[in-house]
Amino acid sequence: MKKSLNIAVAGLGTVGAGTLKLLAAQSDLLALRAGRPIRVTAVSARTRGRDRGVDLAGVTWFDDPVAMAREADAEAIVELIGGSDGTAKAVCETALAAGRHVVTANKALLAMHGTALATTAEDAGLTLAWEAAVAGGIPIVKALREGLVGNRISRLQGILNGTCNYILTTMRETGREFADVLDEAQHLGYAEADPSFDIDGIDAAHKLALLSALAFGAAVDFAGLHIEGIRHISAMDIEYAEELGYRIKLLGIAERGPGGIHQRVHPAMVPLAAPIAAVEGVFNGIVTEGDFVGTTVLEGRGAGAGPTASAVVADLVDIACGRRAPTFGVPARRLDTVKSLPMDNHMGAYYVRLMVIDRPGVFADIAASLRDCEISLESVLQRSRAPGGVVPVVLTTHEASESAMRRALATIGGIDAVREPPHMIRIERG
């Protein structure tokens, strides 16, 4: 058998320890598939004495992961520390400077520095691999880069954050409000103590920026993304969505438009029959549209030790076999610097819920505001009557521009009988 692929692992938390466990459990199978054994020669984490459920006998310990990236007996460094800057970035840069391949699960780092790191790696003839950074165990990077390589991708949409999907699914199943379900998710370990990266859409946006770069052969442009989270979604909107034949999901959507790429993360209503509507709980799902293949759907576990380790190891086997591909599918120096289009250019249908005083003439004022912005209504729903009291009125529109919709909502929000700022959710075709 050929010489082993020696690797050094920086970070022994959920993913790092999970990766070591998978490598130990599947060593024979992996040696057969990779054509040579994969051997962990060095590791680094913050706390040396901690029991991580893995056997570290014969493995060199480094207190400093950057020194490990420079000095370890390893062809590849696996960065599983996390964070967009600081130690993780230094580990990757040092590894590449020392002529070692890098495998990382770090979407925050790549969303900020992906193009620069890819350029450094490719100039040095090295691999920078990141299957584990997006959608955990779902092999979406390989699918886009290899399986779908013969296609131009026109659109990609995904449920890219399991925490948000768990919260939205539980709100729908139990009728409970967002804050209550978030609290429970934190107790169950599905949400972090500081959940803002997840629930404000940042984590999904990091992943979308990377998938978009890969799908369109474009430089990573995190700053060009429109990002909204799920804090404002209420149990009432989820109930209305079901009544109208939709399900609410936090979606990451990237699509080619005339003159640029739309990249957006926001809650959206998708038809109940759409494949993505059926992706529930902590699962992730991604739908791609290719010009020859048509629609492709992938679903699976987007996080956790096992699924994420599965993706890390897939990258390691590629390195062991000598399978090489540019980080974002095309050479980093040839990535397109195409513009990300502003959200105002978006065209789509909208759901709007208004809390209005139930009295004659109010609806005429609302309809006039929409008409003045050239927005046409598809449906109007008022379930209850409470003369003089406040009732919900739900509108759905035909396709309109985001800028027109924002103008109309500003006017409607100023109508005396409209008692809360309008609640708007975009409707997607799924």
Ligand SMILES: NC(=O)c1ccc[n+]([C@@H]2O[C@H](COP(=O)([O-])OP(=O)(O)OC[C@H]3O[C@@H](n4cnc5c(N)ncnc54)[C@H](OP(=O)(O)O)[C@@H]3O)[C@@H](O)[C@H]2O)c1
């Ligand atoms: N968790 C998931 O399901 C998942 C899924 C996909 C991608 N990811 C990504 O994978 C990466 C790792 O995530 P994780 O959940 O495994 O994180 P984690 O459980 O918090 O583990 C982080 C590890 O990094 C070590 N570390 C932190 N700072 C260090 C430093 N300065 N020097 C040396 N070691 C240091 C920690 O050491 P100690 O253990 O000694 O504290 C720990 O072992 C992140 O980029 C994350 O976004 C995670």
